[in-house]
Amino acid sequence: MAKRLLQNQEWDFASRCWVCEPGNDRGLEVPFFLDEDARRVVAEFTPEPCHSGAPEFAHTGFSTALLEEGMAWAVIAVAHKWGVTRRSQSVFSRPVRIGQPHTLHAWIEGGYGSDLTAAAEILDGRGKVCVAVRADFYVMTGEEAERALGVRSDAVKEYTRA
Numbered sequence: 001m002a003k004r005l006l007q008n009q010e011w012d013f014a015s016r017c018w019v020c021e022p023g024n025d026r027g028l029e030v031p032f033f034l035d036e037d038a039r040r041v042v043a044e045f046t047p048e049p050c051h052s053g054a055p056e057f058a059h060t061g062f063s064t065a066l067l068e069e070g071m072a073w074a075v076i077a078v079a080h081k082w083g084v085t086r087r088s089q090s091v092f093s094r095p096v097r098i099g100q101p102h103t104l105h106a107w108i109e110g111g112y113g114s115d116l117t118a119a120a121e122i123l124d125g126r127g128k129v130c131v132a133v134r135a136d137f138y139v140m141t142g143e144e145a146e147r148a149l150g151v152r153s154d155a156v157k158e159y160t161r162a
Contacts, residue, residue, distance in 0.1 A: 003033040003042065006073050019069040028062075032070060034077045041073040041106040041120075047098050058096040060131075063122055067133045070106030071118035075137050078108045079116055082145040082159045086115075088135035096122055096130045114139045114161055 006020075018027040028051075032043045043066065053059035068085055075083040096102055106120035116139055121132040142160040146152050 002036045004036060006032045006034055006041070006077055017069070019065050020073075028065070030066060030069075032073045034073075039078050039107065041070050041077060041104075043070060043104040044101065045104070046101045047096055049098055052098050054095075056095075056098050058098060060090075060092060063092075063096050063131050064090060064133070066104055067106070067120045067122065067131060068135070070104045070120045071133070071135050071137070074106040074108050074118050074120070075116055075139075076159065079111075080159055081116060081137075081161070082140045082148070082156070083116055083137035084140065084148075086136045086138045088133055090131055090133040092131050094124070094128060094130045097124070101125050102130065109134070111137075 015021050016024050018024060020030055020032055021027055022029050022031070030043050030045045032041050035042050045066065047058040047062060051058045051062040067090065068088065075081050103123045104120060106118060109117040109119050111117045116137040117134065118137055119134045122130045124130055139161045140148065142157040145156050145160045149156055
């Protein structure tokens with residue numbers, strides 16, 4: 001599997017992302033990778049006690065944040081667009097356990113124009129799905145992306161809709 005680390009610096013803007021930015025010491029600092037062969041975004045993580053809802057289970061907000069970030073990276077790295085979540089629906093099938101390794105996969109299911117559909121799931125160490133989500137993303141215009149990212153850049157504009 002050919003994996004490439006996904007970083008905001010590729011598009012000429014700085015980020016303080018609470019989920020993925022390694023420089024945000026108050027964030028989760030989870031790295032996301034593009035599996036170029038599978039056209040999926042992948043992340044590996046182990047929830048810590050500070051991520052708990054119940055003492056042995058990760059808080060659903062922790063899981064949701066990771067899933068949303070994975071799908072956002074899929075919109076960027078797979079669909080080559082800048083987008084924001086419009087609507088999402090999650091199914092929590094089994095707990096994401098504290099202290100146990102998990103893997104996240106995110107991909108693009110379809111869409112066109114200003115709408116994309118992405119999906120993601122968190123799997124436990126045995127490959128069983130803990131949480132699955134499907135979301136609709138709004139693809140930004142060039143002006144909207146520049147405003148959201150705080151930069152004017154041809155690299156940013158390449159990932160927008162007309």
